[in-house]
Amino acid sequence: MSEEKTYSGSCFCGAVEFTVSGEAAAMGSCHYESCRHWSAGPVNAFTLWKPEAMEITKGEDNILTYNKTENSYRKSCNTCGGHILT
Template sequence: MSNEDKYKGSCFCGAVQITVTGEPAAMGYCHCESCRHWSAGPVNAFTLWKPEAVQVTQGADNIGTYNKTPQSYRKWCKTCGGHVFAEHPTLGLTDVYAAVIPSLPYKPGVHVNYQEAVLHIHDGLPKLKDFPAEFGGSGEIVPE
């Protein structure tokens, strides 16, 4: 029996079910044009997990994949079109969209790609121009 926390989530219609286990590697907001368009919103709330912490428990055959670039394999339900997660193989992480796992206590720690923001959020969190240096970005912090 594991003592690790488990959080269940699903697509919009529930055909695809997932479970994430443990704690995310990071949580925050992405303001890049790609995430904004994919999420159909002015900002995307992310939770990043090691791939082995993310398990599709139902509907794996109902998951569609689109990758505009080799950095992101975006996954959605073929029935409802609801976005579920994105694999980031170059980072070794999987982004399970925060809204998909409502029972997870969402505690964002950073804003990334803030130079592209269309909705400026004044919450006191660090605002990175692009990505952290360890993920290939500049790591440069910009003002709120």
């Protein structure tokens, strides 16, 4: 039986940390205007994880939420502005 993989990440300053477990549901790149604004570039690379696969392990109270669109909740670090998730 194989062991489930766990990946960890953080914002730039380390005030917010998170883990994701298992396999990504999908990955790709997005060229839509909303994604380009979010990444401040011509394309935004992403991986999609099931909500239950992600856990904020540090700094949950330091996450800022911005509703760019009706269906999009962009989350970033309130200290450094580093993107956390959408």
